[in-house]
Amino acid sequence: MIFLGIGIVLLALKWLEIGPVAQWSWLVVLAPFALAAAWWVYSDWSGLTARRQAERDEARKKARVDKQRDMLRNGRRR
Secondary structure, eight states, rough: HHHHHHHHHHHHHTTTTTTGGGSSHHHHHHHHHHHHHHHHHHHHHHHHHHHHHHHHHHHHHHHHHHHHHHHHHHOOOO
């Protein structure tokens, strides 16, 4: 995500011809987008994305179960 943000800022600076970025090559300005794409491909290939999603799902499930247990202990229902 950081590469995408940097790429957007550099693209805006180049497009508006602000500062030294206006003199830079388009290859340099667009490089962060290529790095972001490479990171996403690696993240999907390595399973990092799936592991993070599984951890979030598991945390949500645990929170839901804990909430239901607390409600049963206290004798409350919706």
